[in-house]
Every structure is written in C-alpha cells, then in structure tokens.
Amino acid sequence: MIKREDKITVALPKGRLFDQSIDIFSKAGLLNEHISQKTRKLIVESENFRFLIVRAKDVPTYVQYGVADIGVAGDDVILEQEPEVYIPLDLNIGVCSIAVAGKPTDREKYFSNPTYLKIATKYPKITKKFFSEKGIRVQVIELYGSVELAPLLGLADFIVDIVETGRTLKENGLEVIEHIRNSSAKLLVNRISFKTRNDEIKKIINNLENYLTKVV
Ligand code: PRP
16 A cells, blocks of 8 residues: 555646546556546545646646646646656647637738737747747737637737637637647656656656557
8 A cells, every 4th residue: 555645746737638637547557546626626646646636837837846746738838838847758638739810801911921910828938939930029918818809809919829629719700820839738757756756657657658659
C-alpha cells in the first residue's frame, strides 16, 4: 500500500481535458478507479495518484514549482507561459487549432496587407509573436473568456483563439480567417521530480507512450 505522501501528484485541467486525461491514464493501465471532476473537491485521490483539479492555465505553475510532479497542459497554455518543465510526451488529446477568426465580411480587410490590427485574445504572447512575424502591428486586447464577443461588438477587428469543433465561431457568425498552428495536450514533468522519482515517472511515461503508439 502506497503512503499518501508518496503518491505522485498530477495537476489536471478542469473542463474538457480532464476526462480525456483520466481516460488515457486508465487505458494506459495506470489507473483502475473512475476519477470524476464533478466534485467540489480540489484534490482527488486514487490508489497511486493524487490529482489536483485546477484551472488549465495554472497547470504549468503547479508543475514548475513542484507542487505537482506531473501535469497535463495544451500547447496553447504552454506557448503562452513557457514554463520551466520537461515536456516528454504529446498525449494527442485536446487536439485543436489556434487561429485568427473574425467576421466573414472582414476577411478582405485581413488579407489587404493591413499595417495595424486590434486583436482580442486570451493568448497575448502567441498573438504578438504571430503578427510580429507577419510584420503587422497589433494592439492586443486581453480577455479571459467569451472572446468571440469582441469582433461582434467592435472591441477588436479579429480574435486569436482555439478552435476545436468550430461550433462557438459558427454560432456567433464568425469564421477562421487564418490558421496559426495546431495544439494538443502534452505531459509536463517537474524537473526535480524527474530526477528524484525517476523510476515512477519513467513508468508513467512508458505506459502512456506504449498506449499511444498502439492507438495513433
Ligand atoms: C474555448 C475557446 C472557444 C471555444 C472553442 O473556450 O476560447 O471559445 O472553446 O471551442 P469550439 O470550437 O469547440 O466551439 P472555453 O470553452 O474554454 O471557454 P472560455 O471562453 O470561458 O475560455
């Protein structure tokens, strides 16, 4: 029986990535119990793991500072924060696209070599880098959610956001104007845990890797 303090701590993002992460841990033979995010508890224990249920954006922080040994975060979050952690594995879940989106009637404006654009986004770093490489000056308006409202209300010309099913854009009369890059969830590992708990963490990585090579 593993003692509570010896369990590997895993920071998982609440929301859509949570269930997919649990599923992949189960299918990789790492987890026998069903772990649900439908609880107000922020720490949920299984026989071998202690799961921290946190905001997606906070996962890299928990892992970098060693409060969690490992975690799961999307490229969108990783690129924005550039955490000092190991990223040994693409989990191939939470696959989506990071894109510029806007009103169909603004498509022409976007492709008419503008020198300046107002962009609303949850991803200021990704946005600035992308437009700076295109030679377009941008004013980034940072929002924390429901970004799709910005072009509809004239707060910004376009948005940079993740697009998974495309439903949110469609239901708000917006469309992808330019694809920036794909994003998928990665396994993050605390650098010190990787050394001090190397056997356990390697086993987790190997199990996940074996499972992923079978399904991909
Ligand atoms: C994300 C993103 C889009 C939506 C895209 O928001 O910011 O709004 O999902 O997904 P879709 O293409 O499948 O419709 P999220 O659901 O994380 O909520 P938020 O706006 O509160 O961040």
